[in-house]
Amino acid sequence: MAMTTSRTPLIAGNWKMHQDHLQAIALVQKLAWTLQDAKHDHAAVEVAVFPPFTGLRSVQTLISAERFELRHGAQDVSEHDAGAHTGEVSAAMLAKLDCAYAIVGHSERRQDHGETDAIVGRKAAAALRHGVTPVICVGETAEDLEQHGASAVPVQQLRDVLAELPAAGEIVVAYEPVWAIGSGQAATADQAQQVCQALRQTLAEVRGDEAAAATRILYGGSVKSGNIAGFMREPDIDGALVGGASLDAAEFAAISRFQHHVGT
Numbered sequence: 001m002a003m004t005t006s007r008t009p010l011i012a013g014n015w016k017m018h019q020d021h022l023q024a025i026a027l028v029q030k031l032a033w034t035l036q037d038a039k040h041d042h043a044a045v046e047v048a049v050f051p052p053f054t055g056l057r058s059v060q061t062l063i064s065a066e067r068f069e070l071r072h073g074a075q076d077v078s079e080h081d082a083g084a085h086t087g088e089v090s091a092a093m094l095a096k097l098d099c100a101y102a103i104v105g106h107s108e109r110r111q112d113h114g115e116t117d118a119i120v121g122r123k124a125a126a127a128l129r130h131g132v133t134p135v136i137c138v139g140e141t142a143e144d145l146e147q148h149g150a151s152a153v154p155v156q157q158l159r160d161v162l163a164e165l166p167a168a169g170e171i172v173v174a175y176e177p178v179w180a181i182g183s184g185q186a187a188t189a190d191q192a193q194q195v196c197q198a199l200r201q202t203l204a205e206v207r208g209d210e211a212a213a214a215t216r217i218l219y220g221g222s223v224k225s226g227n228i229a230g231f232m233r234e235p236d237i238d239g240a241l242v243g244g245a246s247l248d249a250a251e252f253a254a255i256s257r258f259q260h261h262v263g264t
């Protein structure tokens, strides 16, 4: 299956529950200036930050006022459009804040909040209804890896999430092996490529070859400036979902400039 196409790489920073709205402003400013100083090629790589909900309005205002070439998204979204859902934030509200993306199904939400693939799928569908691109996270635990190998669980998760979605609409898939998150133990580029290839194959089966070829698949789990180039050399890895390292502007900017290391 020939599946290479021009997919704009996406480097996404998931801040998790860090940075209040004032710290968020400082971090975005520092990141934008660092990227500017580094003559970052904005056309070649898309960079997006995912602050907590409380930071989204400040980040939106800053990005639009300063014309920073950054995009922003939320770390979660409600499956509901509106109504009596205390504590939830709707996709319409995120769209109003110019959020380009919403992460859905991060393993921390699956583990800590009991989110199933069906819930994750409904959240992704809600995002799509309001023009927000869902970043659908899948990934196996260490036990899954031992029992079923690397691909089986993420592929099944993706299948079950896609079952809740309309056939069309832009999505991003993030492969995040749970054992690699925050552990300092990233997957090897080769391991990650194998799973991402299987995920693209799944996209092709469910949504068709064209959609599969156009969909960006990210790797996440202990990504740093020192290992990003290896992932980006792989044909089915189109970017990274970065946790800890995205809180350091210089390090995240260095990750975003991966093309400077890819040839080395």
Ligand SMILES: O=C(CO)COP(=O)(O)O
Pocket (backbone or CB within 6 Å): 014, 106, 176, 180, 181, 182, 183, 184, 220, 221, 222, 223, 241, 242, 243, 244, 245
């Ligand atoms: O969970 C992650 C991004 O969503 C990855 O986190 P780390 O980069 O800190 O391993």
